[in-house]
């Protein structure tokens with residue numbers, strides 16, 4: 001990847017003259033079956049552009065209550081696009097169903113918000129990397145369309161969802177007007193995400209990216225890393241899932257004081273509940289001292305991620321360290 005980046009052909013992407021960025025955008029658009037794609041610095045920008053180009057000020061966007069867009073994007077939707085988020089709690093590990101979304105739809109009246117967009121997250125980060133089935137996505141999409149509501153997919157980890165379900169990216173993407181994907185998470189590139197959609201939408205997004213200060217010049221250097229990741233690191237992503245599963249199995253079988261919802265261990269995220277209490281910074285510091293790096297998950301849980309820079313043996317060792325510490 002470093003070599004590909006060092007050797008990347010570059011041009012000025014603000015003038016759409018960077019061949020590597022263009023190649024990346026074309027490849028990701030084709031993979032997701034959309035007319036166009038835009039390379040952006042972050043997943044947050046990709047999501048926020050999708051919201052911006054699909055809404056009008058004063059609209060409402062239905063999101064899952066634990067979604068990244070609602071929890072970790074610093075009120076950007078209201079700040080940048082002047083839309084209101086309507087969070088709906090999913091009973092099934094972050095994955096919504098039509099019966100949950102239906103009551104959140106606004107009655108069409110001049111004094112009500114206009115429900116413009118439904119945003120799903122696949123895999124679902126705060127629920128522990130859970131995966132939507134295509135059937136469920138299809139049902140939600142048909143329901144949305146029947147009610148004049150557009151669809152956005154926060155697919156930061158869509159690659160993981162596809163590896164788990166065996167569904168091609170294009171199969172998921174066809175139910176959405178816009179999709180955001182990240183190259184910088186499980187795919188291992190240093191920088192970047194993309195938002196895909198129709199040519200008309202992506203033309204708007206390109207302008208808005210510039211307004212938000214995201215127009216990059218010789219971005220081919222980082223896009224080359226993303227392109228390399230897309231071409232070479234997608235096929236290996238199920239290895240990360242096997243490592244997460246093994247890590248979780250060891251803890252679930254040997255640690256009495258650590259709770260793992262094994263049903264939610266589907267991809268590369270494992271959430272750990274310690275001693276039936278909310279975990280804190282001291283748990284993370286203690287683990288770090290023993291060589292295991294965890295982060296805070298939602299709802300007082302600890303969060304472990306497997307990825308291409310950790311081996312199966314290291315994951316097993318990390319699990320045994322957790323068993324050792326928490327018992």
Ligand SMILES: Cc1ncc(COP(=O)(O)O)c(C=O)c1O
Pocket residue numbers: 041042043044045047068069121123124125154156157182184193
């Ligand atoms: C589901 C989801 N969407 C979007 C993002 C945002 O990505 P970034 O950190 O590149 O802005 C993340 C980041 O963790 C995420 O988990």
